[in-house]
Amino acid sequence: MKAQLMIPRVAVIIPFYQVQKGLLQKAISSIVAQVDSEAEFIVIVVDDSSPVSAMQEIDALKLDKEVEIILDRQENGGPGSARNRGIEIALQHRATFVAFIDSDDVWDPLHIQSALRCMSREGSDWYFSDILNDGVSSLGGWPRAKKFLNSCAAKGMDCVNLKREIAVEIIAAECWPHISASVFDSSILSHVRFDTRFRRACEDQLFFLNAALASKMVTMSNSVAGERGAGISIYRETMAWSSSNGPARMIEELAYRSMIFRDLRIPIRSKIKLMWSGVAKLTHLWFVIFWNLRHGKNMVSEALNDLRVKAPVFLFISPISLLMVPFYFFVMKLKSWSLMKGGA
Numbered sequence: 237m238k239a240q241l242m243i244p245r246v247a248v249i250i251p252f253y254q255v256q257k258g259l260l261q262k263a264i265s266s267i268v269a270q271v272d273s274e275a276e277f278i279v280i281v282v283d284d285s286s287p288v289s290a291m292q293e294i295d296a297l298k299l300d301k302e303v304e305i306i307l308d309r310q311e312n313g314g315p316g317s318a319r320n321r322g323i324e325i326a327l328q329h330r331a332t333f334v335a336f337i338d339s340d341d342v343w344d345p346l347h348i349q350s351a352l353r354c355m356s357r358e359g360s361d362w363y364f365s366d367i368l369n370d371g372v373s374s375l376g377g378w379p380r381a382k383k384f385l386n387s388c389a390a391k392g393m394d395c396v397n398l399k400r401e402i403a404v405e406i407i408a409a410e411c412w413p414h415i416s417a418s419v420f421d422s423s424i425l426s427h428v429r430f431d432t433r434f435r436r437a438c439e440d441q442l443f444f445l446n447a448a449l450a451s452k453m454v455t456m457s458n459s460v461a462g463e464r465g466a467g468i469s470i471y472r473e474t475m476a477w478s479s480s481n482g483p484a485r486m487i488e489e490l491a492y493r494s495m496i497f498r499d500l501r502i503p504i505r506s507k508i509k510l511m512w513s514g515v516a517k518l519t520h521l522w523f524v525i526f527w528n529l530r531h532g533k534n535m536v537s538e539a540l541n542d543l544r545v546k547a548p549v550f551l552f553i554s555p556i557s558l559l560m561v562p563f564y565f566f567v568m569k570l571k572s573w574s575l576m577k578g579g580a
Contacts, residue, residue, distance in 0.1 A: 340465030
């Protein structure tokens with residue numbers, strides 16, 4: 237950890253690709269509103285060839301206090317590529333800590349104060365906290381995470397430390413953290429980057445895994461970092477029955493599982509759990525493909541080819557998943573009927 241007498245220099249990285257004006261201004265305003273007079277902030281906006289101009293958004297800002305804003309523009313490479321560029325700039329400017337916020341998210345005013353306090357006290361290299369999705373706790377959706385946080389609250393604690401092995405196991409299978417609720421000691425990011433081959437799914441999860449492997453201690457807090465914005469609907473759309481874009485995202489999720497199983501040194505039980513969750517994902521993939529055959533008969537051949545290239549192990553178990561599709565369809569229809577009845 238850095239010397240305690242140093243003024244912490246917090247670099248906040250925002251990958252920017254938006255079609256809606258005004259969102260970036262809200263994100264930056266929430267950074268400026270952070271309640272921590274002892275921290276020095278640098279806002280790094282990486283314009284990933286966005287349709288909405290980041291420069292125009294920044295020029296239109298009306299802030300209560302000054303903050304250093306660095307704007308960098310690059311050819312479109314996806315959020316992982318933009319964040320990697322932001323990390324490079326942050327390290328060049330000798331940031332003590334590196335935080336991320338998506339351009340459509342907003343922070344709670346106490347987010348950075350809570351992060352720096354916990355990291356200093358616990359000696360951790362990575363801090364992450366809760367974040368709200370449509371007003372609902374993100375961490376609360378994971379039973380094991382909820383158990384950890386309830387234990388914290390019962391003991392009057394505001395955070396819990398996760399040893400490297402536990403953090404890796406959790407992230408590999410379930411991925412509790414969110415990028416906009418994470419703060420890192422810059423020292424662990426010297427060799428940790430986002431894998432730019434993943435543009436639709438799992439780029440954050442793989443980054444978190446490598447960050448956990450590089451960390452001596454990871455701290456999870458029960459405080460709320462802020463609230464996620466409209467970008468969450470992209471995932472919902474791709475997982476919807478009628479989405480023709482869903483298969484590409486799901487195949488990337490299967491490719492992530494294949495990569496972890498093959499390359500990463502994590503406990504075998506974590507690998508088995510991860511691959512088993514992939515069987516359910518594979519079944520959903522075939523369900524969505526069959527549901528959307530009206531969009532084009534080549535969806536099956538495209539999916540088979542993508543699986544062969546990106547996640548061949550799942551190609552071999554596809555016959556099992558295909559046999560499960562009729563039952564899966566029945567279960568999904570039953571859930572849909574129950575939701576419709578409940579909302580009536």
